[in-house]
Amino acid sequence: MNAAQLQPYLLTLVVFLPLLGAGLLLFLPREEAGQVRAWTLLAMGVDLALAAVAYLVFDPKGAEFQLEVRRAWSAEFGISYHLGVDGLSVSLVLLTGFLGPVVVLSSWKFIHDRVKEFHISLLLIQAAMMGTLVSLDLVLFYVFFEAMLIPMYLLIGVWGSERRREAAMKFFLYTLFGSLVMLVAILAVYFIGQPAGARSFDYGTIYNSLLSANRQLAACTQGVGCATLSPLALTLQAWGPLMFLAFALAFAIKVPMVPLHTWLPEAHVEAPVAGSIILAGVMLKMGTYGFWRFAIPLFPVAAYQFRPLFVALAVVGIVYGALMCLAQQDVKKLIAYSSVSHLGICMLGIFAFTAEAASGSAYQMLNHGVSSGALFCLFGFLYERRHTRRISDYGGVARVMPFFAASFLVVTFSSIAVPGTNGFVGEFLVLLGTFKASSLWLGYPVLATTTVILGASYMLWMVQRVFFGPIDRPENGGLRDLDLREGLTASAFMVLVLWMGLAPQPFLDRIAPATDRFVARAQLGTPDSAKVKDADVRVTVPPIEGAPPALPQPPVAAVALPR
Amino acid sequence: MDTTWLTKAWANPQALSANLWLIIALPAFGALVCGVFGRALGRTYVNLVACASVLASFCLSVFAFQAVAADPSVIVTPAANGVPMRFALSGDWGVWFQAGSFSAHLGLWVDHLSATMLMVVTGVGFLIHLYSTAYMEHDAGYWRFFAYLNLFMASMLTLVLADNLVLLFVGWEGVGLCSYLLIGFWYTDAANAWAGRKAFIANRVGDCAFLLAMMLLVLTVTAFAKAPGTEPPAVFFAQRRAVWTHAATSEPGPLNFKVLEEFAQYMPANLAMGSRGMLGTDIPIGPLAGHTYGHTLTLVFLLMLLGAAGKSAQLPLYVWLPDAMAGPTPVSALIHAATMVTAGVYLLCRMAPLLVMSPAAMATVAVVGALTALYAALIAFAQDDLKKVLAYSTISQLGYMFLGVGVGFFWGAILHLVTHACFKGCLFLSAGSVMHGNDNEVNIKKLGGLRKEMPWTTACFGIATLAITGIIPLSGFFSKDDILHGALHARLVGYEWVGPTVFAIGSLGALCTAFYMSRAYLLAFTGERSKDAKVPHAHESGWVIVAPLVILAALSIALISHGFPGLLKMPNGEPETLMEAFLKPVFGVADRLAIEAHSLLPEAERSPWPGFGIALLLAWAGGGAAWYLYKRVFPARAGKPAPEVFAAVRAFTVHKFYVDELYDAVLVRPIKLLSIGLFRVVDEGLIDTVLVGGTAWVTARIGSLLRYLQTGDVQAYAAMMAVGLLAGVGYAIFEALAK
Amino acid sequence: MSTSQLVFFGLAFATLFSAVLVIAARNPINSAMSLVATFLFLAAIYAQLLAHTIAVLQVLVYAGAIMVLFLFVIMLLSLTHLGDPTPPPALHQVVGGVAAVAVLAGLVVAIWRWHEMAPVGRAREGLLRFGTLEQVGGLLYTRWLLPFEAVSLLLLVAMVGAVVVAKPRI
Amino acid sequence: MQISPVDTQNYLLLAATLFCTGMLGVLVRRNALVVFMSIELMLNAANLTFLAAARERLDATGHLAALFVIAVAAAEAAIGLAIVIAVFRNRGTVNVEDIRTMKY
Structure with missing residues (x-):
């Protein structure tokens, strides 16, 4: 079988290979911790290789969604097994793939009890995250989106630290609440999108069917053609804002946007290092990704209507998250709040509706995955040695762990967006794009730029207290530097930080077409909607492969009630 | 003597x-090797x-400098406006990052300005590296x-060579980063590391403003290029003014210096080539x-000034530089005197x-x-720490730039930058030598x-002190007093008062400079050995330390050639300074x-000599006062308490006018x-207690109420189901009847 | 009124009468015996509905197997004694009883008023085969094979489950 | 062979009555065994409806449904009676009112 023949199966493989690995682990005896780790690492490694292949095969000049596969699944309800990636999701898939082996390596010595179950959970999360990123069917997406929750809940609740139960419960309820509301919206959009019989949960089909109604509605907000709205447009006018908010709520909790963020610090603090890496590295991006893929394109008019709210919340998040960091005494909590701040930048970029900002936002998602993943991973190494998270328990660590300190510093600089590291490119583009967004108040980007100062203050403050100064606690004197396994993990992050900072264009090239389409779709709800051409936004929907010939119509309700 | 070899590029x-x-790449590679395999x-x-x-x-920089400076083919005078067009070695390694209509290139160039900077950075840099090999001899973290x-x-070379603002910003933050690391080099003392952090944050405040300035500039340039009625943007952006260009690819993006210059050409009101006055x-x-x-440009440059003030330690962001002296002395010489802090001026x-x-x-x-x-000169009066005195003098000298x-006296600022790099580098290295001994x-x-x-250290320190004080046969005299002279004769339209005012303030500053530098020299080097000295007898440092001092001291004298007025004649017969002529293309x-x-009108050239006379007088006066006070008055009063007024003033000055405390409090x-x-x-x-916890509390309360419905009796549940069924049947019938 | 109608009404009356006896009898043995009667009458009605296969199965499975099971249990546990006098009905019993009657009323009204069926099945062709073992078996082993097998699995599970639950100690 | 002239409606009425009789039994009788028997009655009512509809539409699928119902009823009776035995063994009663372990 050659590469071309393999392509349609690539994404399926990427998604289900971790599951296969999990299945394999079931048959291993639980005492064989080493074997369990090795097999998990192997599965994650192969998954990374497959993700890299997908990334390389993806052609930035090609169709929007590539490597597509669409099979019949539940034809009666218009659900199909539809996978495909665009520039953004393929990049996030690569990021997820990269963090997979890292997560296994970082918890190599961290986890001692229930090793087998732990690694099965890791593999399940990996599969679910991959699935979420590549699903192009709303039901499929929802299933994967929810499936992420359960193993993560276990990861925090079983392998976490002291207050793990509360944190896990909070995490679970917060996110579940949002996604249940989203489920209602998914069903609603399914029912209004098309007449009975032709209904479909397929992303492209739904998008296309809402397209003209969205156009009419956008024109109507300009005062044109309000009298001749189609029934669908009228429905959207009445219910679109609610549906948008339902989607947005689910994703805003996941991001998380202020004021829905309080689950994050607790979850991070209590989670084991693997949980923190996954949570910060990928899972938060599911929120921004959701806005990018679903909430805004499906309801551009409502999105435009609520844009001031979300931009304001994003900016508040940036500043507020940074201020929160200044008040923390706990390293992990500080990093968690810095995520709130950084994700605020992503959200600002998404809601600026300009190409620069959207690219920057997409790039920032990758950056944040790398840098905060790295911060949690590296701090995990330290925690393994000292078992405390309090900043004041450290001091002078650089003296005994020079290599560790150097890696942590590099990652810190990435996190505070020093040019030359990856963080700068994303932040710069987001700020620039937000400035360029004509209809936004210029104060927003100006306020957002203060992150440059605040970010440096809190990160360097933490670095200072942990690494520099004299060693005033004897426990810190005997710490050993990173060993080979840890060193390799740290180096992988450092290489990525510098690579993505010095040569960002190859990554941006992959993202660019997705950006253009996203911006065009978002523009559909703005006063500029007339300039957007249908060809730029319409989604090409492939036919269902191997669908059985249309079934005979099932007998319609036999007892017809008389009129 | 055959001098044609001077007027031809030595390298292709x-x-x-x-290349x-x-x-x-060479120093970057060096950093990698030293950092990874150094131990x-x-x-x-x-x-x-x-x-x-x-x-x-x-060496490469020398070749580049020579190619830019000497090759006669470099300067071509286009017919359009008679101003020599400037040329550069320029290389472009493609797009660094690009999104939407914005792009930033990995482009480098060497024009006359960056060539000058290049020489300063690599030249002084090399000397200080050499010096450091001896200075850091006994340090385990070498x-x-x-x-x-x-x-x-x-990083510094990136800053200097970049051909666009974004790449310049890489170097800009890169040097800040290295400064942070080097100030906190001896991090086991927490105070050093805090000083590093303070420097970084203060710089970041400036960088934030710099970023905002860049954004506004992008908006302005893009709006101009895309506005209806402008020349086709492609032409506008693609305009290249370099003779030697390596791989010019796509359009260079709005923050490219050439594009910005091109943009500037369109702004003035009475422009010959388009008659479109855009400023208003x-x-x-x-x-x-x-x-x-x-107005936009004014805002842009006010923000950029704040950025430059951060890096170059100007009011109001200067507070980090004195603390930065916590780093090793070669660092103070290289970063906090000669190169990095001049980035704002550049x-x-x-x-x-x-x-x-x-x-x-x-x-x-x-x-x-x-x-x-x-x-800064006033604060320097009362500092007893030799490095702090030098730090404040650096701030002060940067103020002159x-x-x-x-x-609008750009070449003067650059000349002062160059001479300052030499004499201040020399001063710091001498101080380092003193500390060493x-x-x-x-x-x-x-x-x-x-x-x-x-003796060697003293001699070099003395020469450099004379240079910074502004005594006549030394470079500092001409560079500083050229600036003051220029200030007196500049006419900023609408702000005519500025020239004379700053001249007055600057002259006062020069007086102070002479005073505190002489004070430092006199106290440290002359007289008797202090009784509180740590070692009874100092020893002279080795040649590796002394040689850079001597070279820099020699340069402080030699650079007079570039500031001496009237060495050259302009085409219209007016005298011209060598530096002015050299930087004219820029x-x-x-x-x-x-x-x-x-916006800026030059007055008819007047002879600079009367001004020079005043300056010389001020320098002598300051130095003389210091000599009188510290050699005559204070030794005579030894043992007697100072008058209270002076003590109070001194305390106020020692505490740096309480600005650090003010910032801390405000x-x-x-x-x-x-x-x-x-x-x-x-x-x-x-959020957490009231909203989240509140939701949970309400849910729990409702749940504990509702649990009493759970009687545990199967038939009761079945009865509820029956009632539910009844309701369903009733609803169906009702619906059907209603139709 | 034709013969078959007469037969139907007779059977229907008998069925209902024995069903009421099932729930009214105080002694469980009596209930069980009435239930057997109900099943047998129903089997006859099934036959009249042309569901011969089901009618046979009804007799075999219900009246045979299940009822034997019931009787065995009653006898094993000696539940025949009538126990204490019936306590007054609880609230939920009253409510449930009323609801059941009301549901019946609702259903009767609904069936009475909207009795028209979709006019599909009045064709007379194929009546000969309708409901025979051949037809039902044919369907069962072709289109409905999977559910059929699933049911067999269900029965297996039920069997094992019954043993596990009922045995005091395995 | 011919279809009987009895209207489907009559069968449905019979089924409804039978069902409600069973329901009444479930709701008011306290003896677990009688409750089970009432459930059997309800199941048979459902069967009757299936079969009536099958004849009405001449569609033998209804017969299959009835078949499955019988199978399920058999399974249910087996398990249910096993539970009754187990409960009786533990508590000495089969009165549903006395079995209330799931009370708040």
Whole structure:
């Protein structure tokens, strides 16, 4: 079988290979911790290789969604097994793939009890995250989106630290609440999108069917053609804002946007290092990704209507998250709040509706995955040695762990967006794009730029207290530097930080077409909607492969009630 | 004597252009080697790698400088406006990042300005590397030190060579980063690391403003290029003015210096080539629509000034530099005197063609510079720490450079930058030598009498002191007094008062400079050895330390050639300074545009000599006063308490006018308190306890009420189901009946 | 009124009468015996509905197997004694009883008023085969094979489950 | 062979009555065994409806449904009676009112 023949199966493989690995682990005896780790690492490694292949095969000049596969699944309800990636999701898939082996390596010595179950959970999360990123069917997406929750809940609740139960419960309820509301919206959009019989949960089909109604509605907000709205447009006018908010709520909790963020610090603090890496590295991006893929394109008019709210919340998040960091005494909590701040930048970029900002936002998602993943991973190494998270328990660590300190510093600089590291490119583009967004108040980007100062203050403050100064606690004197396994993990992050900072264009090239389409779709709800051409936004929907010939119509309700 | 070899490029410019990246890559590679393998390589090899990489970079820079400076084909006078067009070695390694309509290239160039900077950075840099090999002889972290130092060289060279603002910003933050690492080099003392952090944050405040300025500039340029009625943007952006270009690819993006210069050409009112005065016009499209180009540019440059003030330690962001003296002395010499802190001056000079569009911004620059010059000099009066004295004098001298830029006297600022790099580098290295020979003693009151024990160091320090004081046969005299002379005769339209004012403040500053520098010299080097000295007898340092001192001291004298007025004649017969002529290709455009934009009018050239006379008098007066006070008055009063007024003034000055405390009380503490307050009240209190916890509480209460429905009796449940069924049946019938 | 109608009404009356006896009898043995009667009458009605296969199965499975099971249990546990006098009905019993009657009323009204069926099945062709073992078996082993097998699995599970639950100690 | 002239409606009425009789039994009788028997009654009512509809539409699928119902009823009776035995063994009663372990 050659590469071309393999392509349609690539994404399926990427998604289900971790599951296969999990299945394999079931048959291993639980005492064989080493074997369990090795097999998990192997599965994650192969998954990374497959993700890299997908990334390389993806052609930035090609169709929007590539490597597509669409099979019949539940034809009666218009659900199909539809996978495909665009520039953004393929990049996030690569990021997820990269963090997979890292997560296994970082918890190599961290986890001692229930090793087998732990690694099965890791593999399940990996599969679910991959699935979420590549699903192009709303039901499929929802299933994967929810499936992420359960193993993560276990990861925090079983392998976490002291207050793990509360944190896990909070995490679970917060996110579940949002996604249940989203489920209602998914069903609603399914029912209004098309007449009975032709209904479909397929992303492209739904998008296309809402397209003209969205156009009419956008024109109507300009005062044109309000009298001749189609029934669908009228429905959207009445219910679109609610549906948008339902989607947005689910994703805003996941991001998380202020004021829905309080689950994050607790979850991070209590989670084991693997949980923190996954949570910060990928899972938060599911929120921004959701806005990018679903909430805004499906309801551009409502999105435009609520844009001031979300931009304001994003900016508040940036500043507020940074201020929160200044008040923390706990390293992990500080990093968690810095995520709130950084994700605020992503959200600002998404809601600026300009190409620069959207690219920057997409790039920032990758950056944040790398840098905060790295911060949690590296701090995990330290925690393994000292078992405390309090900043004041450290001091002078650089003296005994020079290599560790150097890696942590590099990652810190990435996190505070020093040019030359990856963080700068994303932040710069987001700020620039937000400035360029004509209809936004210029104060927003100006306020957002203060992150440059605040970010440096809190990160360097933490670095200072942990690494520099004299060693005033004897426990810190005997710490050993990173060993080979840890060193390799740290180096992988450092290489990525510098690579993505010095040569960002190859990554941006992959993202660019997705950006253009996203911006065009978002523009559909703005006063500029007339300039957007249908060809730029319409989604090409492939036919269902191997669908059985249309079934005979099932007998319609036999007892017809008389009129 | 055959001098044709001087007027021909020594190396093929084309090849040089294609290999400009090596100038940066060599030190970067050195940093990598030293940082990763340094401990394994050992001291000798680390020294070798670090110095060799910078030396190689220096040699390449010499070739580049020579190619730009000497080749007669470099300067071509186009017919259009008679101003020599400027040329550069220029290389472009494609797009760095690009999104939407914005792009930033990995482009480097060497024009006359960056060539000058290149020589300063690599030349002084190499000397200081050499010096450090001896200075850091006994430090266990030598490999880390050289890694940082090499990394700094790479960043600084990126800053200097970049052909666009974004890449410049990489170097800009890169040098800040290295400065952070090097100030906190001896991090086991927490105070050093805090000083590093303070420097980084203060720089970041400036960088934030710089970023905002860049954004606004992008908006302005893009709006101009895309506005209906402008020349086709493709032509506008693609305009290239380099002869030797390596791989010019796509359009260079709005922050490219050539594009910005091109943009500037369109701004003045009476422009010959388009007759479109844009400064007073509203920006037609984009988020800035409705504001005039002129106002926008003023805002841009005020922000950029703040950025430059951060890096160059000007008011109000100077507070980090004195603390930065916590780093090793070679670092103070290289980063905090000769190179990094001049980046702000370089940036403003680089933006000269656009800067002259805004007299308001220029006036602000001049005033900030003048005030800083005086203010820092006043603080330096009472400092006893030799390095702190030098630090404040650096701030003060940088103020002069800003003053020069502000009055449109760009070449003077650059000349002062160069001479300052030499004499201040020399001063710091001498101070380092003093510390080396006196067991790290920096308090000038605890030194004394070094003249006999450290003759070479004393001589070099003395020469450099004379240079900074402004005594006639030394370079500092001409560079500083050229600036003051320029200030007196500059006319900023609408801000005519600025020139004379800053001249007055600057002259006062010069007097103070002479005083505190003489004081430092007299106390530390002359007289008897202090009784509080750590070691009874100082010893002279080895040649590796002394040689750089001597070279720099010699340069402080030799550079007089570039500041001596009237060495050359302009075509119209007016006298011209060598430096002015050399930088004409760069600043000629700015001068012309200033006249066209009617923002800065030069007065008829007057003889500089009377002014020079005053300056010389001031220098002698300051020095004499110091001699009188510290050699005659104070020794005579030894043992008697100082009058209370003087004691109070001195205390106020020693505490640096309490500015650190002020910032702490007004900015740092309120923000910290605010964040803690928000965390406790909003995050933990309101959101977590009231909203989230409240939801959970309400749910739990409702649940505990509803649980009494669970009787545990199967039939009761079945009865409920029956009632439910009844309701369903009833509803169906009701619905059917209703139709 | 034709013969078959007469037969139907007779059977229907008998069925209902024995069903009421099932729920009214105080002694469980009596209930069980009435239930057997109900099943047998129903089997006859099934036959009249042309569901011969089901009618046979009804007799075999219900009246045979299940009822034997019931009787065995009653006898094993000696539940025949009538115990204490019936306590007064609880609230939920009253409510449930009323609801059941009301549901019946609702259903009767609904069936009475909307009795028209979709006019599909009045065709007379194929009546000969309708409901025979051949037809039902044919369907069962072709289109409905999977559910059929699933049911067999269900029965297996039920069997095992019954043993596990009922045995005091395995 | 011919279809009987009895209307489907009559069968449905019979089924409804039978069902409600069973329901009444479930709701008011306290003896677990009688409750089970009532459930059997309800199941048979459902069967009757299936079969009536099958004849009405001449569609033998209804017969299959009835078949499955019988199978399920058999399974249910087996398990249910096993539970009754187990409960009786533990508590000595089969009165549903006395079995209330799931009470709040």
